[in-house]
Amino acid sequence: MAVTRTFSIIKPDATRRNLTGAVTKMLEEAGLRVVASKRIHMTREQAEGFYAVHSERPFFGELCDFMTSGPVVVQVLEGEDAVKRNRDVMGATNPANADEGTIRKTLAESIEANTVHGSDSDENAKIEIDYFFKPEEIVG
Numbered sequence: 001m002a003v004t005r006t007f008s009i010i011k012p013d014a015t016r017r018n019l020t021g022a023v024t025k026m027l028e029e030a031g032l033r034v035v036a037s038k039r040i041h042m043t044r045e046q047a048e049g050f051y052a053v054h055s056e057r058p059f060f061g062e063l064c065d066f067m068t069s070g071p072v073v074v075q076v077l078e079g080e081d082a083v084k085r086n087r088d089v090m091g092a093t094n095p096a097n098a099d100e101g102t103i104r105k106t107l108a109e110s111i112e113a114n115t116v117h118g119s120d121s122d123e124n125a126k127i128e129i130d131y132f133f134k135p136e137e138i139v140g
């Protein structure tokens, strides 16, 4: 299995509840290594650009409101089959449907305030990493 990278966001509901360490611990225990990390307050423009794929969805405005409502921690994670590994530990988008032991089942508040984002493919991981990080900010 190849070592790959994925992109993660620790969302405003988690930073508000001081859970960035708790989330990162679960990511690390799942075999992922944080190779880049920064705490930022996303601008509206950044959030709308990042979630452009969802721009026609009815929840787009509220999603961008939420993602700009407080600080987030954007991270690059590295590990064997990192995209799937991260999605497995995150759990389903809606915490009500997430498996026991996953981040969303354990910590998330709702489908919107669902604590973490993770890339859904290697291709999107690269796009999302490049959206927030310069190559020299990633130290493996």
Ligand code: CMP
Residues within 6 Å of the ligand: 054, 059, 063, 093, 111, 112, 113, 114, 116, 117, 118
């Ligand atoms: P994320 O992985 O960050 O990608 C898009 C986000 O939209 C998703 O997590 C959810 O937090 C958010 N979202 C809000 N409402 C919905 C909804 N009804 N269906 C799917 N995603 C939603």
